[in-house]
Amino acid sequence: MWVKLGSWKPYVTRELGVSGDNPSTTKGTKEHEGRKGTSQVVLGFPLCSFVSFVVEVLWLGFAALCYTPVPFMKLSRIVALFLVFAIPAFAADEFTLYELLPPETHQFAITYDVSATREGARFFFNPVRPGSTASKERVIARSSGKDLKFELVSGKDAKATGLVPAQTSDDAQFIKVYLPGPVPKGGESRIRIFKTYTDAPSYYVKDGLLVFDRPFGIKRNVVVLPAGWELVGSTSPAIVSTDANGRVRVSFVNDRDDQLPVKITARRLP
Numbered sequence: 001m002w003v004k005l006g007s008w009k010p011y012v013t014r015e016l017g018v019s020g021d022n023p024s025t026t027k028g029t030k031e032h033e034g035r036k037g038t039s040q041v042v043l044g045f046p047l048c049s050f051v052s053f054v055v056e057v058l059w060l061g062f063a064a065l066c067y068t069p070v071p072f073m074k075l076s077r078i079v080a081l082f083l084v085f086a087i088p089a090f091a092a093d094e095f096t097l098y099e100l101l102p103p104e105t106h107q108f109a110i111t112y113d114v115s116a117t118r119e120g121a122r123f124f125f126n127p128v129r130p131g132s133t134a135s136k137e138r139v140i141a142r143s144s145g146k147d148l149k150f151e152l153v154s155g156k157d158a159k160a161t162g163l164v165p166a167q168t169s170d171d172a173q174f175i176k177v178y179l180p181g182p183v184p185k186g187g188e189s190r191i192r193i194f195k196t197y198t199d200a201p202s203y204y205v206k207d208g209l210l211v212f213d214r215p216f217g218i219k220r221n222v223v224v225l226p227a228g229w230e231l232v233g234s235t236s237p238a239i240v241s242t243d244a245n246g247r248v249r250v251s252f253v254n255d256r257d258d259q260l261p262v263k264i265t266a267r268r269l270p
Contacts, residue, residue, distance in 0.1 A: 093190070094114045094220065095112075095114075095218070095221075096110060096111070096113075096218055096221045096222070097110070097112075097221075097222050097224070098110055098214075098222065098223045098224065099224045100210070100212060100223065102226055103203065103210045105198070106199060106204060107196055108196070108197055108199075108203055109136075109195075109196045110193075110196070111192065111194055112192065112193040112194075113190070113191075113192050114190075114191060115188040115189065116183050116188060116189045117183060117188045118163065119182075119185050119186075121179065121182065121189075122181075123176055123178060124163075124176075124177040124179060125153075125158050125174040125175070125177070126174060126193055127174050128152070128172075128173040128175065129199075131199060131201060131202070132199040132202075134173075134195050134196070135198070136194065136195060137152075137195045138194040138195075139175070139177050139194070140191065140192050141180050141189070141191060142190040143180075144180070146180075148178055148179070148191065149177075149178040150175055150176060151175075152173060152175060153173070153174050154170060155168040155169050155172030175193065177191060208268070209265045209266065209267055210225070210264075210265065210266040211263065212262070212263070212266075213264075215259035215262060216254050216262055217254070217260075219255070220251075221252045221254070221262075222249055222252070223249070223250045223252075224248070225247055225249075225266050226247070227245065227246065227247055228268060228269050229266040229267065229269065230248060230266055230269055231248050231264065231265075231266050232265050232266055232267050233263075234250060234263070234265075235261055235263040235264075236260055236261060237252070237253075238251060238252055239251040248266070
């Protein structure tokens with residue numbers, strides 16, 4: 001098990017602000033309401049901590065290269081194969097925040113930042129992971145904070161646009177986002193997708209322990225535990241901190257060519 005425990009704050013995350021902000025790297029710490037009733041902390045680059053941050057990220061990457069949990073190898077490759085076909089190739093700058101709701105609900109709120117980079121694209125397709133039920137979807141343009149039109153479509157409809165791989169299953173589901181305008185040459189369209197997943201097989205309580213078992217495909221991910229729970233284990237290297245409300249944040253960097261197997265366990269505080 002590779003887990004770094006401590007009370008220090010991580011030095012860099014993406015900005016997760018209210019509608020109308022312009023996410024960027026800033027100095028100091030900002031806190032916004034990214035979703036009603038949920039505080040999200042945004043940290044910039046404190047100059048005095050930059051060197052320490054670089055050391056931590058290098059160590060995290062080294063640990064990830066050295067650690068390959070055997071029980072998850074076959075499963076991660078199978079899931080990775082599906083996502084290679086399903087996730088759009090023309091996306092960049094990805095970051096996902098998972099906020100775990102009370103475990104008896106089997107729900108977690110997702111905030112997904114991504115930039116569409118395919119020249120001329122008018123839509124962006126975000127896959128709904130098989131086995132998960134999505135609700136409370138909302139999409140905004142990160143440059144303006146304005147709500148964007150979206151709809152749930154099948155893999156067959158998504159393939160008709162030419163923006164997802166031809167091997168995508170017809171039965172797959174995607175959130176089709178209508179971008180503010182065509183992606184310009186050499187440019188990008190930055191969007192933020194909010195959604196809540198219900199997924200009992202990947203988020204549950206067993207023997208009194210909270211379990212979040214879900215592979216990560218993108219590079220940067222943060223999992224926030226529900227209030228009143230503390231981390232006791234992680235199958236992959238992680239940076240652990242607390243947010244302004246005392247909730248535990250578990251940060252992952254996926255430097256692999258496939259999925260990063262993540263299984264978090266936590267116990268309720270007395």
